[in-house]
Amino acid sequence: MNLWKKLLCYSRRKSPWLFHMNSGSCNGCDIELIAGLTPRYDAEQLGVKHEASPRHADIICISGPVTHTAVNAMKTVYGQVCHPKAVVAIGSCPASTNVFIDSRVLDGPLDRHIPVDVYVPGCPPRPDAILAGIAKAAEILAARAGQEAQPAAAPVAAEEEKA
Amino acid sequence: MSYRIPMGPYHPALEEPYKLELVCDGETVQDAKLNIGFNFRGIEQLAETRNFIQIVALMERVCGICSNTHTLSICQAVEQIAEITPPPRALYIRVIMAELERLHSHVLWAGVAGKLIGFKTMFMTCFAVREQIMNVLQTISGNRVNYAMNRVGGVNRDIDDPAMILAMIGELEKDMVKTVIPVFTTSHSALSRCTGVGVLSEEKARSLGVVGPTARASGLPQDLRRAAPYAAYEEMDFNVPVEHSGDVKARLVVRALEILESCSILRQALSKLPAGEIFTGDESEMEIPEGRGFSRVEAPRGEVIYSVTWGEDTDTPSRVHVRTPTYINMPAVRWMVRGARLADTPLIQASIDPCYSCTDR
Numbered sequence: 001m002n003l004w005k006k007l008l009c010y011s012r013r014k015s016p017w018l019f020h021m022n023s024g025s026c027n028g029c030d031i032e033l034i035a036g037l038t039p040r041y042d043a044e045q046l047g048v049k050h051e052a053s054p055r056h057a058d059i060i061c062i063s064g065p066v067t068h069t070a071v072n073a074m075k076t077v078y079g080q081v082c083h084p085k086a087v088v089a090i091g092s093c094p095a096s097t098n099v100f101i102d103s104r105v106l107d108g109p110l111d112r113h114i115p116v117d118v119y120v121p122g123c124p125p126r127p128d129a130i131l132a133g134i135a136k137a138a139e140i141l142a143a144r145a146g147q148e149a150q151p152a153a154a155p156v157a158a159e160e161e162k163a
Numbered sequence: 164m165s166y167r168i169p170m171g172p173y174h175p176a177l178e179e180p181y182k183l184e185l186v187c188d189g190e191t192v193q194d195a196k197l198n199i200g201f202n203f204r205g206i207e208q209l210a211e212t213r214n215f216i217q218i219v220a221l222m223e224r225v226c227g228i229c230s231n232t233h234t235l236s237i238c239q240a241v242e243q244i245a246e247i248t249p250p251p252r253a254l255y256i257r258v259i260m261a262e263l264e265r266l267h268s269h270v271l272w273a274g275v276a277g278k279l280i281g282f283k284t285m286f287m288t289c290f291a292v293r294e295q296i297m298n299v300l301q302t303i304s305g306n307r308v309n310y311a312m313n314r315v316g317g318v319n320r321d322i323d324d325p326a327m328i329l330a331m332i333g334e335l336e337k338d339m340v341k342t343v344i345p346v347f348t349t350s351h352s353a354l355s356r357c358t359g360v361g362v363l364s365e366e367k368a369r370s371l372g373v374v375g376p377t378a379r380a381s382g383l384p385q386d387l388r389r390a391a392p393y394a395a396y397e398e399m400d401f402n403v404p405v406e407h408s409g410d411v412k413a414r415l416v417v418r419a420l421e422i423l424e425s426c427s428i429l430r431q432a433l434s435k436l437p438a439g440e441i442f443t444g445d446e447s448e449m450e451i452p453e454g455r456g457f458s459r460v461e462a463p464r465g466e467v468i469y470s471v472t473w474g475e476d477t478d479t480p481s482r483v484h485v486r487t488p489t490y491i492n493m494p495a496v497r498w499m500v501r502g503a504r505l506a507d508t509p510l511i512q513a514s515i516d517p518c519y520s521c522t523d524r
């Protein structure tokens with residue numbers, strides 16, 4: 001790894017920008033994420049900034065059990081985030097669909113559609129847990145900055161259907 | 164010439180997924196169309212497969228901001244079917260939780276309103292103030308958002324140390340009176356964004372049947388805590404703040420005054436907290452007979468209605484119907500944004516404090 005790349009990796013870790021996406025969540029995880037950005041938990045100490053556009057973001061935070069209506073939008077957003085990127089699944093919903101399991105309108109869990117790097121379990125997780133998850137994702141991001149390859153965007157669900 | 168501006172459903176400026184279509188003439192909004200359903204999780208149908216213990220956990224996740232309201236409503240409806248009366252201490256604890264929830268929800272709304280006005284400092288301040296309420300909630304229930312306090316027949320956790328909570332409320336009230344409320348009611352820049360914006364006349368409010376703070380800001384003095392008291396609200400002494408101008412500022416003022424009223428209700432409830440059991444009945448032996456229960460609760464955003472029907476010889480309900488306040492208040496936004504400036508629409512639609520995850524379920 002040359003010096004330039006090393007510097008790039010280092011700076012990636014120091015300023016991860018977040019894009020938050022709600023895929024049918026109950027709002028619980030979303031307000032805890034926002035609470036994590038505010039003075040008491042102060043995500044900005046990690047260089048974290050809440051970004052409104054996925055094209056500027058490094059880390060995608062996804063909450064909610066992934067409803068049918070959200071799937072396509074979510075894949076689009078995932079594609080719009082530039083390399084390197086990391087995905088944080090916030091709450092039990094994207095991890096396992098939580099209490100909504102068996103619902104006919106859900107297409108979860110999240111890892112059927114996009115690769116997830118960090119799971120933050122809890123219903124909802126506390127803001128400090130979310131921040132720990134984001135810090136972990138920032139390290140993954142830094143490691144990826146040195147690699148050429150994108151993380152596989154292969155939608156697992158599509159393969160399942162073929163099989 | 165008029166043109167259409169579609170926004171959403173996954174738009175950076177929206178907190179939750181929904182679709183807004185604005186018809187504009189220059190900078191002036193002529194009409195608005197709202198498309199919802201992106202958060203639909205099929206909860207009403209799921210509820211039909213859950214028993215009376217599981218259903219409380221499910222209904223709690225209808226909304227993460229007013230989770231206590233939903234558990235309270237479903238518990239009241241099921242209690243009505245099973246003819247269970249919770250002990251007085253449980254009723255008081257329910258009031259305390261409901262008011263704490265109203266506090267955190269209104270402060271959260273003030274923060275969001277501050278952000279939409281372009282007042283980021285206020286957003287941060289409100290969230291910092293809100294953390295004090297979250298502390299109290301966490302001390303009582305152990306969780307910050309989904310408290311799991313209600314159960315059929317009472318509440319799950321007791322309040323052991325009212326004195327400590329009273330102290331926290333004192334601090335909170337001081338912060339509200341000293342920082343948050345004066346900024347919103349006296350700051351020129353905040354006021355100029357809210358005064359006369361998004362007006363909903365009393366007549367229109369009545370014909371649309373709006374509920375909660377939106378109705379009270381348009382001069383309709385309706386409040387279920389007063390009109391149809393549930394839990395222990397009958398024994399509380401409080402005012403229902405009403406404003407008549409019907410604009411965004413009125414909604415702001417109503418919510419600010421409600422925060423102070425909530426503090427006073429909390430003080431009364433904590434000081435009068437009766438001794439005794441916190442629930443009746445043994446959940447493992449409880450059976451819900453056939454019947455229909457109906458419950459109305461004043462949530463932070465307005466009236467929530469639950470109608471629960473239990474079939475014969477089953478342990479699951481045959482129908483659970485939920486009506487949430489945003490569902491009623493949403494059509495009013497259309498009348499509020501007509502003639503407003505395009506830049507004011509985010510604030511106007513946020514002024515009803517919409518919650519689409521409740522509405523879509």
Ligand code: SF4
Nearest residue numbers: 025026028091092093
């Ligand atoms: S994990 Fe819990 S709090 Fe988070 S979105 Fe799901 S139900 Fe809501």
